[in-house]
Amino acid sequence: MTREPDTTTPEPEWMRRARLAAVFGDVLPETTADERDPEAGAGESSGDQWLREQVPPHHGD
Secondary structure, three states, rough: OOOOOOOOOOOOHHHHHHHHHHHHOOOOOOOOOOOOOOOOOOOOOHHHHHHHHHHHHHOOO
């Protein structure tokens, strides 16, 4: 038995997003790549960034 959606009152945006996220997960980010700071590492902490900067040149990337 499937419940029919109530079309008389519009669904709040937060409710719609929560319902879609429950089914599909977070598919799209809130911001696009051109809106984000390119210097901020992708999920890299400041400790990781510092450690990468300390690698001697002869060890390479």
